[in-house]
Amino acid sequence: MTTxxxxxxxxxDGFNLYYGRLKGHAECKWLDPVELCRKLLxxxxxxQRVRYFTARIKPRPDDPDGPQRQDAYLRALxxxxxxxxxxxxxxxxxxxxxxxxxPPDGPNTVKVIKTEEKATDVQIASHMLMDAFRRDCGxxxxxxxxxxxxxxxxxxxxDLDLSIGILNxxxxxxxxxxxLHPAFHKPIxxxxxxxxxxxxxxxxxxxxxxxxPQRWR
Numbered sequence: 533m534t535t536x537x538x539x540x541x542x543x544x545d546g547f548n549l550y551y552g553r554l555k556g557h558a559e560c561k562w563l564d565p566v567e568l569c570r571k572l573l574x575x576x577x578x579x580q581r582v583r584y585f586t587a588r589i590k591p592r593p594d595d596p597d598g599p600q601r602q603d604a605y606l607r608a609l610x611x612x613x614x615x616x617x618x619x620x621x622x623x624x625x626x627x628x629x630x631x632x633x634x635p636p637d638g639p640n641t642v643k644v645i646k647t648e649e650k651a652t653d654v655q656i657a658s659h660m661l662m663d664a665f666r667r668d669c670g671x672x673x674x675x676x677x678x679x680x681x682x683x684x685x686x687x688x689x690x691d692l693d694l695s696i697g698i699l700n701x702x703x704x705x706x707x708x709x710x711x712l713h714p715a716f717h718k719p720i721x722x723x724x725x726x727x728x729x730x731x732x733x734x735x736x737x738x739x740x741x742x743x744x745p746q747r748w749r
Contacts, residue, residue: 546586
């Protein structure tokens with residue numbers, strides 16, 4: 533398969549995007565990734581394909597309704613023709629961990645809620661490389677600041693001779709990713725996210741609807 537050199541496939545690390553740019557900004561969480569990319573890609577071009585990588589979260593004592601809000605958002609995303617959603621695994625445990633500065637007369641450890649996302653990096657790398665081998669686009673665009681994805685990006689650029697770009701949701705820039713000298717390396721600003729929201733009501737297949745969660749208004 534061959535395609536135009538002026539096409540963009542976008543690979544979004546959903547949790548990296550959430551913790552890097554969306555957390556703490558309720559008004560930004562009903563994000564339209566296709567519109568966000570259109571604002572940031574060279575020439576204001578719309579991506580031909582957006583692969584969104586995430587995992588189903590579990591309820592927490594301080595946020596029992598989190599999974600319902602996430603489900604509403606994922607259903608809205610799935611209605612966009614450019615987007616495919618790829619799921620990893622979300623693990624939650626309550627281990628005891630040592631305190632860095634335990635009190636003189638208190639315990640040395642504390643029980644914490646520990647969350648881990650599994651398989652996302654492998655899935656992103658696999659799909660980027662497979663699409664690159666298929667020459668499915670002219671430019672591979674990563675939405676993440678995770679330096680673990682440096683090697684597949686390097687292979688795509690140097691071994692497969694495709695252009696790469698990075699849209700960074702975090703305040704700091706990974707030197708490792710920047711060292712690849714991508715065609716573009718842009719920060720994702722709060723304003724661009726705020727101005728790239730889905731409609732409050734999204735129509736799904738068959739006429740069903742999904743609404744923006746009240747806590748995100």
